[in-house]
Amino acid sequence: MSDEKRDDLPLEEMRTEDEVELIDEPREKPHVAGAAVEDIELTWYRTVYQGDSMNQLTLRAVIMGAFLGGFMSLSNLYIGLKTGWGLGVAITACILSFSIWKTLRLTLPFLFKTDMTILENNCMQSTASSAGYSTGGTMVSAISAYLIITGTHMSWVVLSLWTMFLAALGVFIAIPMKRQMINIEQLKFPSGIAAAETLKSLHAQGQEASDKARAMGVAGLFGAAISLLRDKGISFKFKELFSFKLSLPGSVPFNGTLKGFPLEKWTFSFEVSALMIAAGAIIGWKISWSLLLGSIINYGVLAPWVAGMGAIDTTKLGYRAIVQWSTWAGASIMVTSGLFMFALQWKTVLRAFGGVTNIFHKRPDTAADPLAHIEVPSSWFVTGASFAGLGCIMVLHYAFQTSWWMGLVAVVLTFFLAMVAARATGESDITPIGAMGKITQLTFGMLAPSNMTTNLMTASVTAGAAGATADLLTDLKSGYLLGANPRQQFLAQFFGIFAGTLVVVPAFYILVPNASALGSDQWPAPSAQVWAAVARLLSNGIHSLHPAALAGLKVGALVGLLIPMLELAFPKHRKYIPSAMGIGLSMVIPFWNSLSMFIGGLIALVLERTHKAAAEKYIVPVSSGIIAGESLMGVAIALSDARGMFTAFLAPLRAMLKF
Secondary structure, three states: OOOOOOOOOHHHHHOOHHHHHHHHOHHHOOOOOOHHHHHHHHHHHHHOOOOOOOOOOOHHHHHHHHHHHHHHHHHHHHHHHHHOOOOOOHHHHHHHHHHHHHHHHHHOOOOOOOOOOHHHHHHHHHHHHHHHHHOOOOHHHHHHHHHHHHOOOOOHHHHHHHHHHHHHHHHHHOHHHHHHHHHHOOOOOHHHHHHHHHHHHHOOOOHHHHHHHHHHHHHHHHHHHHHHHHHOOEEEEEOOOEEEEEOOOOEEEOOOEEOOEEHHHHOOEEEOOOHHHHHHHHHOHHHHHHHHHHHHHHHHHHHHHHHHOOOOOHHHOOHHHHHHHHHHHHHHHHHHHHHHHHHHOHHHHHHHHHHHHHHOOOOOOOOOOOOOOOOOOHHHHHHHHHHHHHHHHHHHHHHHOOOHHHHHHHHHHHHHHHHHHHHHHHHHOOOOHHHHHHHHHHHHHHHOOOOHHHHHHHHHHHHHHHHHHHHHHHHHHHHHHHOOOHHHHHHHHHHHHHHHHHHHHHHHHHHOOOHHHEOOOOEOOHHHHHHHHHHHHHOOOHHHOOHHHHHHHHHHHHHHHHHHHHHHHOHHHHHHOOOHHHHHHHOOOOHHHHHHHHHHHHHHHHHHHHOHHHHHHHHHHHHHHHHHHHHHHHHHHHHHHOHHHHHHHHHHHHHHHHO
């Protein structure tokens, strides 16, 4: 087994050596199919699966998930309009739902008679994650960019249908990817692992579980303290004698200059956050060092070079100015490498689609596929993706005057780009929604160069669906580790779409009453500004891109093909070959993110080499605790800062009740 992998899955101890090799080195054996694949799945089914013996998809789990997800969608909308980023809510939902339900059990035992099972909590977090994250992704990017460009809001009917169709499309197109990426390749999906470990600790029994839960709790307090000190600080006052505030800076810049500019302007700084360090410890060594390598090349070599060519606006030098160039190269690397690996795994991909034939011809039994009765059937993919895709095409045509065939191209292209985004999430825990959206914008910059609305809204299909796909697969990773029924978890995720839409659409209108609100001090909406700028740029066609950006696209495509080829040509030395997805991602995130994940991966590697038993026992729980603690405190601070938002949101409801 290569150095960059860890035995951090509970199933690992139950596998034979050959099975472990098949799972941990999938890229060396892209042709694996048939009996070997079935053995991997059957081992999980016999040793881990418990979905038939425990409550999972229950009404109380869905209601609790819908409530929490709808509530947290407001905080994500707030954060997105402020920073352009979105936060996953699964871990937060796990802890909050467990705590709330325990409180209700103690205070109202005659109404709440039993505890939720661990699989009910897992279903609940799927519903909450869908409601809190999947439905609002395009609000702060493409939808806000549409408002900036046109100056007018789309109608609430159009926005509601658009939100639901995009999220549904993403959920359904994840179906054929699940078995390949989670069952066979065992991609990590770090947030999924963290959510599963969180639930295990909450439901823990026994000394081993107790040790892990205690370690996770301490790590959670550490992560929360970092977030509190950085984002708020703690004030101390001793009577009238003295007072002081204890706080941490948001980042620590590197000393020195590059091309006459401070290194900080090239994103060379250390982010005061433990969250990305913890994520790096989970994703493993190979992705971690690949991210750092790519980031050094991008921000230390390529960015200064192309800035001298005029491809980067040095008057506004910083992450957002640089990434407007480097996104094209990074996205190109991720897309070509992702699609190339997809093509190499054609046998297992065809197997994932094999159930489609059952729509027309039902087999009398499932002996050929022992997981057929619990995995989401391919017929759901065909029916659901067709319906949601048609819905997207109709809204594009009737609301945004996009031709039928362009709408179809957008939906088909979305399937492949969502697959790339999901693989990036599985390997690094970062979903490059913006980068995938730029590929669609580039495509329609050639197909419809003068139509900015078409450019934006077709890219919105990709961004919205890709986010929902990655979110569902992350949740299904949690279910896989806990032995959940994937079909029931899929339904929980699907139900969350409607809860999220019900909350996030009216909230968007209230928070952003008109176009002038975007770009203001209150709502900078940086992501929307970038989307609008790219749409305006491409309104003159692809050749309006700077030559350096076009060169980045071409070279990136070659790099994305070369790296997987090297892995295939030199399988025994693949640990020395960087990850294509890691290199691509390093060009769309700032250096400080890559540095933090590298530090996390390095810490995990050292611990594995020096204290193997302790590393196997504590790395994932401690990392998960840090992620949970910092995320929870971050959400709490965001909600505290957003008190005015909730007052504004409730005002129309109060007026309606009085009327």
